[in-house]
Amino acid sequence: MIPTQHLRIHQYAALQPGPKLIVTGAVHGNEIHGSVAMAEIMKQLDGGELTLLRGVLTLVPIVNPLAHTLNRREGDRNLNRNLRPPIVPQDYEDRIARQLCPLLAAHDGLLDLHSFQSQGQAFAMVGPRNNSGELEPFAHEAVESAVVARLGVGRIVEGWLSTYAEGIRRRQARASGGSRKAQLVTDPHYGVGTTEYMRSTGGWAITLECGQHLDPEGPSVARLAILRTLVHLGMLAPDAVEAFQPATPLEMLRLYDVIDRESMDDQFAREWKSFDPITKGELIGTRGSGEKVLAPSSGRIVFPNVKSQPGTEWFYLARESDRKLGWGDAE
Known part of the structure; x- marks a missing residue:
């Protein structure tokens, strides 16, 4: 131990x-x-x-x-x-x-x-x-x-x-x-x-x-x-x-939103994996209240967590970034 x-x-x-x-x-x-x-x-x-x-x-x-x-x-x-x-x-x-x-x-x-x-x-x-x-x-x-x-x-x-x-x-x-x-x-x-x-x-x-x-x-x-x-x-x-x-x-993405779980009855529409593509209006999950959670824009779902607790992060949303990475020198 x-x-x-x-x-x-x-x-x-x-x-x-x-x-x-x-x-x-x-x-x-x-x-x-x-x-x-x-x-x-x-x-x-x-x-x-x-x-x-x-x-x-x-x-x-x-x-x-x-x-x-x-x-x-x-x-x-x-x-x-x-x-x-x-x-x-x-x-x-x-x-x-x-x-x-x-x-x-x-x-x-x-x-x-x-x-x-x-x-x-x-x-x-x-x-x-x-x-x-x-x-x-x-x-x-x-x-x-x-x-x-x-x-x-x-x-x-x-x-x-x-x-x-x-x-x-x-x-x-x-x-x-x-x-x-x-x-x-x-x-x-x-x-x-x-x-x-x-x-x-x-x-x-x-x-x-x-x-x-x-x-x-x-x-x-x-x-x-x-x-x-x-x-x-x-x-x-x-x-x-x-x-x-x-x-x-390299694929460069930018997180732009995090969605919390509100209830343990909130359920994903399917078994999502990190960086699965989503399209605008696609059903991501359903709240315990019956409210549908839809993708606000096309992009990726990140860190979908079926074990998250109410009031904590349920999943993140990302889209393509225009950032360019250079190779640079050591500091």
């Missing part, structure tokens, strides 16, 4: 200065592709099969030990929402955040490894374009674009925090009750997870969704992504892993 009262943090410091990269897994306890991949990479580093050339590499294979031990997404709550250093910790995830947030802030970049509930292919998520706005000011679009283009996946998604902000506004409009859960899911900070927090400290961050939770190829997807990131940053020799050169242009 994994001890739940401490975090295991593995750090490799090269003798030459360079970037500081942190890689995290099992932020959601049952998402372990990254954890398996990191165990193999640590074995290779410890055995001399891989050599860190410069910089600092920090690996945290299991960020949420309680959720991992319970083999579920959360311990007391979703660690990857409303992430910030707590003034007074109120639950297990707050206590993890107290250690995790300063650890993230001590690094230049983050590769956060996840998996998802429904069937589908691996994909990655990037932050906003460079901007000086209030929601998520950012200045590292180039490095995120360069890293994500090399990970080995053919689909990239943007628009997370702006989509969440709109969803939160709707939640606030219908909120009732004063429970801690109700307060958390209607907090404007609720869309902030590991990558968003990392960007708020001045760093860059990529989320890699390595496939369905039980996909046997997931650990390989995670391992190759870690190695390719390290090679791009000049932290490993170029021959450490085969480079990824997409044969076709």
